Amino acid sequence: MWARSFWDEHQGDGSPHSKAVAETNLAFLVHDEIKWSTFADVIDAATHDWLQALPDEVLNALATRQTDKFETAIEKYVEAVGWPNGDAEALTDIQRYLGIGDWAEVITSDTNEYLVREDRDPDEDIYARNHGNRWHARPRNWWQNGANQIADRILFLTTETVPTAVAEKAHPGIYVVELNADRMPRDSIETEIARGVNSQKLEILCALRLRELKVETGMPWSAVSNKAPLQGVITHAKARGANGLIGRNVLQTCTYAAPADYDLHQALNAWTGRRDLVSWRHIDEINQSAGRNLGFRHQDNVRHILLINRRLYQTLIITGAFSGLRYDLVVKSDNDQRKNATKKA
Numbered sequence: 001m002w003a004r005s006f007w008d009e010h011q012g013d014g015s016p017h018s019k020a021v022a023e024t025n026l027a028f029l030v031h032d033e034i035k036w037s038t039f040a041d042v043i044d045a046a047t048h049d050w051l052q053a054l055p056d057e058v059l060n061a062l063a064t065r066q067t068d069k070f071e072t073a074i075e076k077y078v079e080a081v082g083w084p085n086g087d088a089e090a091l092t093d094i095q096r097y098l099g100i101g102d103w104a105e106v107i108t109s110d111t112n113e114y115l116v117r118e119d120r121d122p123d124e125d126i127y128a129r130n131h132g133n134r135w136h137a138r139p140r141n142w143w144q145n146g147a148n149q150i151a152d153r154i155l156f157l158t159t160e161t162v163p164t165a166v167a168e169k170a171h172p173g174i175y176v177v178e179l180n181a182d183r184m185p186r187d188s189i190e191t192e193i194a195r196g197v198n199s200q201k202l203e204i205l206c207a208l209r210l211r212e213l214k215v216e217t218g219m220p221w222s223a224v225s226n227k228a229p230l231q232g233v234i235t236h237a238k239a240r241g242a243n244g245l246i247g248r249n250v251l252q253t254c255t256y257a258a259p260a261d262y263d264l265h266q267a268l269n270a271w272t273g274r275r276d277l278v279s280w281r282h283i284d285e286i287n288q289s290a291g292r293n294l295g296f297r298h299q300d301n302v303r304h305i306l307l308i309n310r311r312l313y314q315t316l317i318i319t320g321a322f323s324g325l326r327y328d329l330v331v332k333s334d335n336d337q338r339k340n341a342t343k344k345a
Contacts, residue, residue: 026151029143033241034158036166038140041097042267045134050084051097062098070095096140103136106270108263113278114256115315126259135267139170159291160284161324162268162277169272187294189286190305190332197309198255202227209251209307217249217303224289225253236285245292247299252289254282254308279321282312287326294327305332 003020031038043051058077061069071091083089110116110131143150158164167174197205206228213221222245223233236252239245257265257278265278286306293302306329316322322329 025148027153029151029154030157031154032157034156034160034163034167036163036268038156038163039167039170040137040140040271042135042137042264042271043097043103044085044263044267045136046084047089047097048103048134048136050081051094053081054098059098062095101138103138104271106135106137106267108133108135108266108270111266111269111275111278113276113315113319113321114262115318127262130259130263130266133263133267135270137267137271159287159326161280162265162284165272165274165277165280166268186326186328187290187298187304188328188330189290189294190303191313191329192305192307192332193310193313194307195310197253197307197312199227199258202253202255203230205307206230206233206251206253209305213249213251213305219249221249221251223251223253224292225251227255228253236289239289239292241288242292243297246297247302248293249303249305250289250293251305251307252286254286254306254312256309256312257281276321279316279319280324282316283321283324287324290327 003023005019005023036042055073055077058070058073061067061073074091074094078088108131110128114127143154156167164176168176192209194205202225206223206225207230210221210223210230210232220232223230224236224239224245225233226235226237234242256262261281262278265281269275269277290304290306291297293299294304304327
């Protein structure tokens with residue numbers, strides 16, 4: 001109805017609807033803060049097999065666009081067999097998964113991004129258990145409307161490597177432009193290394209370090225962490241693209257990926273033919289969270305601290321992954337060495 005032809009006095013005499021559509025077609029669309037899922041669907045074996053076993057009642061309701069019947073049929077099926085992996089799937093996701101397009105099957109393997117430890121029992125290695133898992137992947141084309149795009153030109157913006165790698169695999173013709181700012185000054189991240197930075201201890205460590213920093217500086221601190229449900233702490237996902245931390249001191253944490261997240265990124269590795277996306281997951285996360293109060297958001301005297309697991313820090317150095325950081329890491333404190341020195345004294 002925003003088209004001029006919609007209000008034309010001749011609109012009712014058979015003027016083509018396509019004319020109104022053409023008049024309101026977007027010329028240029030900018031999509032910021034993309035994720036890897038912007039360009040692809042990736043599902044595990046349990047979800048894929050669950051979808052393949054859906055009864056005809058569900059498929060027929062979807063094919064005839066009977067939303068109420070589709071929802072009822074899904075509820076009935078779930079009552080009988082449950083959800084894949086025990087977690088409910090959004091109906092919109094199920095509908096999309098059942099859409100046109102072939103799934104590529106991939107098998108995960110060990111890309112050695114976490115390095116093999118000779119002293120680790122393979123049966124107890126939480127990451128080794130995920131190697132050899134079956135996943136399924138395929139491109140997403142949400143911006144296509146039949147033979148047309150929703151806009152004449154689409155610009156996707158990101159500073160991350162994982163979404164870019166998936167985009168190039170899912171859409172080989174996509175035009176990737178990398179803009180480097182080599183002459184811009186690089187801000188520094190104060191880096192604190194500790195063996196105990198893990199999911200079990202993170203909440204306690206964050207609370208303790210935030211209290212110490214408040215006493216030390218006389219100012220409140222904010223934090224970005226995935227495993228510390230505390231006041232003033234947000235997850236790395238919620239921090240993406242946020243401006244609310246400008247001018248604030250920030251503590252962020254970096255731990256090994258949860259097994260499920262590791263498994264997913266190994267699936268992305270297998271599909272894209274890469275062997276570094278587990279590592280880039282960490283680098284992307286550090287860069288994103290540091291960018292909340294550094295870079296072009298940086299204000300004078302504002303600090304950013306990275307609290308990172310000791311073994312992970314060493315691993316990312318050995319594998320060269322830190323070369324992808326947009327900031328300089330300045331090791332201010334090795335918490336383990338500090339504790340040992342205190343004990344000796």
